[in-house]
Amino acid sequence: MSLDAVRESLIRQEDTIVFSLIERAKFPMNSPTYQQSKPCVGFCGSLIRFFVSETESLQAKAGRYQNPEEHAFFPDHLPPSLAPPHTFPPVLHPAAASINVNNKIWDIYFKQLLPLFTVPGDDGNYASTASSDLNCLQAISRRIHYGNFVAEVKFRDAPHEYEPAIRAQDRDALMKLLTFEAVEEMVKKRVEKKAMIFGQEVSLDTTNSTESKGKCKIDPLLVSRLYDEWIMPLTKFVQVEYLLRRLD
């Protein structure tokens, strides 16, 4: 687990996030996916809650949450893994297991992000919509909770830099140590470029490539904003939470 490996994973995860957003944008808003069903029809609450909690339960049986990179949105009462056993190398301090910001991610995704990158409408594909939402949520959640690994690698690289702030439980000092504005600007530009490249209409006709360059399946500036306002701040929040407990 080196800083290079962590960086490479973060960069690769950007592609996954952009792909998943483009795939969700294929469907319109499909609001019946999110409305409370009354009366309860086999499940209570919204289809998306039912879908995500049941899928997580199944994926827990398939061993998803054995990997410390994965965090459930409904972590209570998950069944044990039935999958072939695999030992993930113990990289993180045990405190990482108690850090889960998926409640925040859930709220941001459904209340703020989704209305910005889907068009209004209802095409009836509620299951596919919920499945695409879950892919987005899982990709964003993995990226944000990867903050644990980022923090661990940074700490191991220079423990003397972090220890005073950790002992003082000084959030602001830790946040300062973890913030590199030039890097954040670069990340925002890179994900914007990825959205442009992965969201373009690819045509064999090279003559009208300029014409098709205008169309994009998802607004690149929105992906940059997603990173700026939500993903990077929440990743740093996870990093600070982790470091505060790193010496426990």
Next chain:
Amino acid sequence: MSLDAVRESLIRQEDTIVFSLIERAKFPMNSPTYQQSKPCVGFCGSLIRFFVSETESLQAKAGRYQNPEEHAFFPDHLPPSLAPPHTFPPVLHPAAASINVNNKIWDIYFKQLLPLFTVPGDDGNYASTASSDLNCLQAISRRIHYGNFVAEVKFRDAPHEYEPAIRAQDRDALMKLLTFEAVEEMVKKRVEKKAMIFGQEVSLDTTNSTESKGKCKIDPLLVSRLYDEWIMPLTKFVQVEYLLRRLD
């Protein structure tokens, strides 16, 4: 439902297929996902079978198979939909409901395709691997069974061309009517280009863009071959099966 709308959907589905293959290629082969578990541990058979059949069962409850574009890999004993009702416009002849080539797709995907585009190895992410496999399978299956819509639109466009071959139940004649080699060549080239564009390492550094152009997350020629050897022939098979029953 026009020929243009069908074409647009087919082109958009190419992106989904390429994205899903790139996402699966993130993981190594992870063969424990596919091995028979002995003894039965909460499920019998392979993890992938358990995972796909259980996910399909959940997605059926969420209404996935209400849409005639969707076909399950384990269609027997699927539970009824609990999702908000939605009426999909009745476009297809009822015979379409009995056409399901997912057994073939399953065999091709796991026996032929998967070993070609994953690297050997085991990183323990069996649940994420199975989930990525299911995304690939669903995207490929939707594309192939979209042959029903393609055939319906072609038939409506020129029923007099197809009726003699349908009445004679002449598969070869139908296959000839449905085959346009120039179009197939164009599709192969376009999906190859998509794999190249969507699978590239995107960097802000424009000076070494030629260097990074060599790297691609998935072999573009493999995607072209997937279309050439499997997707397009199976789509035409579905079209022929559909047309043979179109006048019933």
